[in-house]
Amino acid sequence: MAKISVENGRLKVPDEVDIPFIEGDGTGPDISRAAKMVFEAAIKKAYGGKRKVSWIETLAGESAYKKVGKWLPEETIEIIKNHIIAIKGPLTTPVGGGVRSINVTLRQIFDLYACVRPVKYFKGVPSPLRYPEKVDCVVFRENTEDVYAGIEWKYDSEEAKKVRKFLKDEFGIEIREDAGIGLKPISEFGTRRLMRKAIKYAIDKKRKSITIMHKGNIMKFTEGAFREWCYKTAKEEFGDITIQESELAEGKTPDGKIVIKDRIADNMFQQILTRPDEYDIIICPNLNGDYISDALAGLVGGLGVAPGANIGDFYAIFEATHGTAPKYAGLDKVNPTSLILSGAMMFDYIGWEEVSKIIYEGIERTFKKKIFTYDLARQDPEAKEVKCSEFAKAVIDNM
Numbered sequence: 001m002a003k004i005s006v007e008n009g010r011l012k013v014p015d016e017v018d019i020p021f022i023e024g025d026g027t028g029p030d031i032s033r034a035a036k037m038v039f040e041a042a043i044k045k046a047y048g049g050k051r052k053v054s055w056i057e058t059l060a061g062e063s064a065y066k067k068v069g070k071w072l073p074e075e076t077i078e079i080i081k082n083h084i085i086a087i088k089g090p091l092t093t094p095v096g097g098g099v100r101s102i103n104v105t106l107r108q109i110f111d112l113y114a115c116v117r118p119v120k121y122f123k124g125v126p127s128p129l130r131y132p133e134k135v136d137c138v139v140f141r142e143n144t145e146d147v148y149a150g151i152e153w154k155y156d157s158e159e160a161k162k163v164r165k166f167l168k169d170e171f172g173i174e175i176r177e178d179a180g181i182g183l184k185p186i187s188e189f190g191t192r193r194l195m196r197k198a199i200k201y202a203i204d205k206k207r208k209s210i211t212i213m214h215k216g217n218i219m220k221f222t223e224g225a226f227r228e229w230c231y232k233t234a235k236e237e238f239g240d241i242t243i244q245e246s247e248l249a250e251g252k253t254p255d256g257k258i259v260i261k262d263r264i265a266d267n268m269f270q271q272i273l274t275r276p277d278e279y280d281i282i283i284c285p286n287l288n289g290d291y292i293s294d295a296l297a298g299l300v301g302g303l304g305v306a307p308g309a310n311i312g313d314f315y316a317i318f319e320a321t322h323g324t325a326p327k328y329a330g331l332d333k334v335n336p337t338s339l340i341l342s343g344a345m346m347f348d349y350i351g352w353e354e355v356s357k358i359i360y361e362g363i364e365r366t367f368k369k370k371i372f373t374y375d376l377a378r379q380d381p382e383a384k385e386v387k388c389s390e391f392a393k394a395v396i397d398n399m
Contacts, residue, residue: 030330031335039053085316215264309342
């Protein structure tokens, strides 16, 4: 087997390739086993043995802590660094204390500045919407800045006291003594590279519009600036292919143009409920992206069917977007679709589009037959409920 490399600004992927796989915690091993079954069947169907993947067992999270005493071992970081691409199940991060989110740490180490989450409805899946088939949206969430930068201090810390004193002495700003303090950095550099990636994605995937989701009416110099920098990037770097919504004549988009528009964050939530078909790509700061991607997932069946990826200029980690669900660990019960679809994203990213297409169609046919794991089956009296591994086998049968 061989590693993925970067040559002349492009990924070079050998026909027989090693890919790190972090199974994750809680239900992670269950969904990872199911996902690998689907991946290997799809690769074999697509290439008949001419291409293969060898999965490299890689540790992170609670399982890593139990085995080697570290939540994110240096060896794991080196493995991903050497192989460029990785895929992972859900990871445990203790609430409170001094242990930072492993997901956030990985994003920052590898500068995975774009969290990309496609949300699309599959026919047959229970949904709270009357017309869920109108949902087909990709969220581009900035991944390294905003409140997720982790710049904050406990209310009674020496740092918080110094910040309060500085703000009072220098700017006359009073902050209560029992208030924790956090900073919200949003930069032109971080914003523009995310918008650049979103526009290139729109061009490649023939998407029609990009909506900037922000709260710039209140946070004028962070989220308001995010909005302005997104528009600036579109106009200066992609002026031949983009057009602002305000420039449309009678609301009609000229052929070959991608419409750039913006919406206030709170309004965006009701917009995706009332007319989701008007939103193609949504680009937003970190926290907004966290919220809107989960809300969109809820419209198409929940986080169990929502894939995700954290992508930089070349490094990329594909992941299940849901939590570890430890009470179901080892029960072969939970929905593996999120991880399976994240794998489909991964294969598309490395240029194995045939595998991605086969996986997607296998899931589509399985859902049409109302073959569901418990999370979806309990919402549909006509469903056939299956175990996690049985769902994977059904997807393979339906390829």
